[in-house]
Amino acid sequence: MPVPTRVQPERNIWVAAGDGDLARVQELIGQGLSPNVPDPNTYTPMHAAASYGHIQILEYLISQGGDVNITDDDGDTPLYVVENVETARFLVEHGAVVDHQNLEGVSPAGCHAEEFPEVATYLESISPSTAATHTAPSIQTNFVPSQHAQEQASEALTSSLMDSVQVIMERAEAEGRDPDAELREVVSRAVMQGMVTGYDMGNSTQDAERRGGDDEPDGVNGSKRSRTDNGPS
Template identity: 35%
Template sequence: MRGQQTKDNLWIAAGDGQLDRVQELIESGVDVNSHDEYGYTALHAAVSYNQKEILEYLLEKGGNVNIEDFEKDTPLYVAETVEMARFLLDKGADPKHKNAEGVTPAQNAHEEGWQPVALLFAEITKEELPSLNDQIEQVIGSSGQGANNLAVTARTMSEEAIKEEGDGDDQAMEHYIEDMVRRIQEQGGVQNEEELREAVTKMVLEQLQNAFDLPK
């Protein structure tokens, strides 16, 4: 879309990679650090959509790499790739920042499933991110041997599913299980281990059905 004459505002233009439009708006007097009605900034938009060239321009024009939205999330909170995260860090972004809920960039990236980014931040801040067992315990609302046993069950079932798909490496398996736990949380969680086992089984079957385009 770059080079086309548009009437998009700064935030949309930044996210879309419309450098000409972003330059036009900034040079006409629009504040590079301005917020829209939802608290979003052009820097957040550029980072979220991985528009590095736009981000570089915004920073050159006085953009604040640690600018907060209305929830006190800085651009680091929407960095989904290690490359973008490293770029922000090199420009002075604060990995120890906490948003309105007390969540750090590392914790946020972990919750979003951006594990390489989460690990990068945690390595700098020395934070300890939740383990897979911690996440499963949180889902079933308990702790102890039952949750540990279920973690093993989930891992075993997921490992078999991943092997069927032809990708059995540890990192893929870890991401698969974390995604599965996150999906269960989004669906309201479960009350006990039996319900979690049923949810795990259902999601593994769905994964296999999607992989082999089987009838549901």
């Protein structure tokens, strides 16, 4: 990841963002600079603030249209340059795509695996693809929920998904950015939630059938044997 280029110091928003100088960043944004403006190395104020963990700067930049998924020439988003879990969590909560891959095919978690393993662990724990890898093999399909139960679950998931999509679209429009990446992630999460919901419903059906079986006689021809009965002599 390139470092901020110190050109035109009097208007260098990248250094100000990296230094945590909120007043200077606000001044430069007020003069017309974009929170997503790249320096000659395609390093943006969003990358600079994320790299140094300046959450207050990130909050301000996002409020002015800063894109949490903006990429540099390497395809790296701000999530690739964070150095602590707190900053990573902030970006994720504001729409950063966890499963993004840069031009080398590396995800943010993969990028941090060696130098910042705690960040990598956090990102892997919330990655939709990681969840799918660990969850899908355990899903059983032997027990099918009722049609009514399936319809209720589907309606709830659809309603939740539509609400999320509306929020993302409105925020993207207000910030003047492309919502596609964030929309893909929320749809992926909805799919995973649907899989888990189906799994839980299947388990509930299985448990109910097992409970029903407990009421059946456990002796031959329906005759129960007492605990002290050792059987025929």
